[in-house]
Each structure stands twice: as structure tokens, then as C-alpha cells.
Amino acid sequence: MKKVNLRDLYPDVYKNDYFVEVTEDVLETIRAAERTEAAYDRRMYRYKAYYSLDCDNGIENAILMKPQTPEMLLEEKQFQEQVYAAVMKLPEKQAKRIYARYYLGMTVNEIAEVEGVDPSRVRDSIRRGLKQLAKYF
Known part of the structure; x- marks a missing residue:
């Protein structure tokens, strides 16, 4: 030794x-x-x-950039799970639009084109959904 x-x-x-x-x-x-x-x-x-x-x-x-500690990784994973759970509590259409906008990186116009609706509807829906999400955090 x-x-x-x-x-x-x-x-x-x-x-x-x-x-x-x-x-x-x-x-x-x-x-x-x-x-x-x-x-x-x-x-x-x-x-x-x-x-x-x-x-x-x-x-x-x-x-x-300092390497992340296991505690930081765990906290980040838990936060992502909380965000995902909060998004899933939203109405289905809002959840899909927020998922497409922030997880898939689609623009509001692309989402509106896929759904066949006016972009202002998608924009308002995402804005209302984000307001509801803010209540969880």
C-alpha cells in the first residue's frame, strides 16, 4: 500500500x-x-x-463548461419529467402544439400548415398553454 x-x-x-x-x-x-x-x-x-x-x-x-455532477444530471432529469407531466395535463391540442413547437422545433406557421388552421390560432393556443404551464412552476 x-x-x-x-x-x-x-x-x-x-x-x-x-x-x-x-x-x-x-x-x-x-x-x-x-x-x-x-x-x-x-x-x-x-x-x-x-x-x-x-x-x-x-x-x-x-x-x-464544467462537467455536470450526478446530482445536476438527476435534477435535470427530474425537471424534464415534471415539465413533460405538466404538458401532458394540458388539453390534447395544446399539448401537441407545444410539443411540436418546443420539442420538435417547428415554427408556428409549419404547425398551422400541418393542422390546416390559421397561424394566429396556433400562436394563441401555445401562449395559453404556456400560461397554464407557468402555474406548475
């Missing part, structure tokens, strides 16, 4: 040295993660990727 300083791994959590004994497997996993991160940093430096944050290749997301 080897000793690992948790302050080296988690400097924002541990302000003082805190040593823990870990198995060889855990130590090798930690070292592999450190090597992977160092290789990533070398590639960014070598290809000057730290200068081009607007080139839309995902580098800016890796730098600016």
Missing part, C-alpha cells in the same frame, strides 16, 4: 497535507489520469489550441 497526499489531488478541498494509504490499483489509476491530463495539456500547447476559442472544435467547452 502506498501513501497519497490528498492535498495534491484536491487542492481546493484540502488546505493542509492529508495522507491516505491506497492500493496499487488505485494509485495506478490516479497516475494514469494525471498522465492523460498532462498529455491533453501538451496537445493544447503544441497546437496552440489555447488561442483559438472561437473555432468551434470543442476546446472552449472543455475549458469553460
Whole structure:
């Protein structure tokens, strides 16, 4: 068993040295993660990727966006389920129109064309449905 300083791994959590004994497997996993991160940093430096944050290749997301924690993912999933349940409580026509508009990305004119009605009817129906949804949240 080897000793690992948790302050080296988690400097924002541990302000003082805190040593823990870990198995060889855990130590090798930690070292592999450190090597992977160092290789990533070398590639960014070598290809000057730290200068081009607007080139839309995902580098800016890796730098600016923090990965979601399991708690955040669970909360997001629960919120989506609540929204879906609230939409299903609406009248069928409103629910279909809101689903088409916000989930399928159709425009109001496209929905009206498919249903064979005036776009103002669809627009008003969606607006009333969103007002009812606001009561749930």
C-alpha cells in the first residue's frame, strides 16, 4: 500500500497535507489520469489550441463548461419529467402544439400548415398553454 497526499489531488478541498494509504490499483489509476491530463495539456500547447476559442472544435467547452455532477444530471432529469407531466395535463391540442413547437422545433406557421388552421390560432393556443404551464412552476 502506498501513501497519497490528498492535498495534491484536491487542492481546493484540502488546505493542509492529508495522507491516505491506497492500493496499487488505485494509485495506478490516479497516475494514469494525471498522465492523460498532462498529455491533453501538451496537445493544447503544441497546437496552440489555447488561442483559438472561437473555432468551434470543442476546446472552449472543455475549458469553460464544467462537467455536470450526478446530482445536476438527476435534477435535470427530474425537471424534464415534471415539465413533460405538466404538458401532458394540458388539453390534447395544446399539448401537441407545444410539443411540436418546443420539442420538435417547428415554427408556428409549419404547425398551422400541418393542422390546416390559421397561424394566429396556433400562436394563441401555445401562449395559453404556456400560461397554464407557468402555474406548475
